[in-house]
Amino acid sequence: MLHLRLITPSDTTDDVVRLIGRTTGTTHLVVLPGAARNPSGDVVMCDVAREAGDELIGGLRELGIDRSGSISVENIDLSLSLRADKAEEDAPGEGADAVLWEQLSDATHEESTLTITYVAFLVIATMIAACGVVLDNAILIVGAMAVGPEFGPLAGFCTALVRKSPRLAWRSLVALLVGFAVAMAVTVGFSYFMDAVNLFSEGQLEADRPNTGFIYAPDWFSFVVAVLAGAAGTLSLTSAKSGALVGVAISVTTVPAAANAAVALSYGDAGQMWGSTQQLLLNLLGIVLAGTVTLLAQKYLWAKQRERTARKLTKS
Template identity: 80%
Template sequence: MLHLRLIVPPDRTERVVHTIEKTVGTTHLVVLTGAARNPSGDLVLCDVAREAGDELIGGLRELGLDREGAISVESVDLSLSTRADEAERQAPGEPADAVLWEQLTDATHEESTLSVTYLAFLTLATMIAACGVVLDNAILIVGAMAVGPEFGPLAGFSTAVVQRLPRLALRSLVALVVGFAVAMAVTVLFSLFMTGAGLFESSMLRADRPNTAFIYDPDLFSFVVAVLAGVAGTLSLTSAKSGALVGVAISVTTVPAGANAAVALSYEAYGQAWGSSLQLLLNLLGIILAGTLTLFVQKWLWSRQRRAMRRPAGA
């Protein structure tokens, strides 16, 4: 279940209540006249089944509540109520399959921002991966994958394509391009520093590396894994199964590929640098393609379900 807290201009309260009452899957409706102070208005509370949440939020936005009032949504971890159980039974589909497009757009917008924190995590992840590729240490590679925040802007770009949000697409693209450019540039300097300190050697990069050679030797499997990871990551975002994102992060070699390219550039090993860059591009392309197609399929399925729900009985 989702809990909605609404601040409603008094002249719109009746229409808001009507919108809530006509939406299948709503319950626990409360109206507190004049309770809101900033902005001033009426306070309306209700619970709605997750499957019907997107439709209800869309209807409230059509009433201008996001501009002249407020819409706050939070998940209900526990609801001991027969009415809530009945509301979930009436709502179409399953809660785990529901997509809250407004929530997805808001989440990916935040994760796609080119912030100092984003750059710091991506740069640190790339430097950790640099240590992993030089030492041929798979554990460090996995750790770097888990630290990297690059899935946020990848998901943001896919969401922007499906929702037709050019600003979000540009924001996500800037975060990816600038983020990896900065992280790789810093990692080149890091590699030179480690070499000067006697901790890195060019021979370590050019030696046989059975655990990490795949990073600079891309093949069709690299693209296939990226596509599968993109589907899994998108589903984890839309179904609120965020724990799956860790598995997605350690399934693709975006950060390690960028790290290997940076270290290779510092040693003028242009063959490895090119192979790693190709690996990076294949992974980014596979994730974006899979994420976009997954969102399109989910949007199509839910639009069909909502049309079926609105169709009169016997039609």
């Protein structure tokens, strides 16, 4: 269930209440006339089944509540109410399958913004991965994958393609390109420093690396895994099951590939640098392709579900 708290101008409150009343899956309606001060107006609260949330939020935006007042949405962790149970039963489909597009856009907008914190995480992850590739240490590689924040801009780019939002697409692309460029540049300097203090050596990079050699040797499995991870990560975001994102992060080799390319560049190894770059691009392409297709499929299937529900209601 979702909890909505609305601030509505007094002259639109009745329209809002009617919209909530005719939306299947809503309950616990509360109206507090004149309770809001900034902006002034009425406070309207209700609970709505997740699967009906996108429809209701869309209707509220059509009434202009996001411009003249406010729309706040919270997840309800526990609701002990027969009315809430009935609302969820009446709402079409399953809550886990529903996509709250406004929530997804807001989340990916925040995650895909180029910030100092985002760049810092990506730089640290890439330097950890650099240690992993030189030492041929799979544990460090996995740790670097988990630290890397690059899935946020990738998800933002997929969302922008589906929602046809050029600004979000540009923001996400800038975060990816600038973030990886800075991370790789810093890692090149880090590699020079580690070599100067005799912690890195060209011999370690060129030696047989059974645990990390795959990073600069991309193949079809790299693309397949990236596609599967992209689909899983997108489903994790849209279903609010964030725990799956950790598994997604340690399934793709974006950060390790960037790190291997940076270290190879510092030692002038064009072969490893090109192979790692291919691995990086292949993973990015697979994630974007899978994420976009997954969102399109969810959008199509959910629209069909709503059409079937509408036909049933019309017949009854």
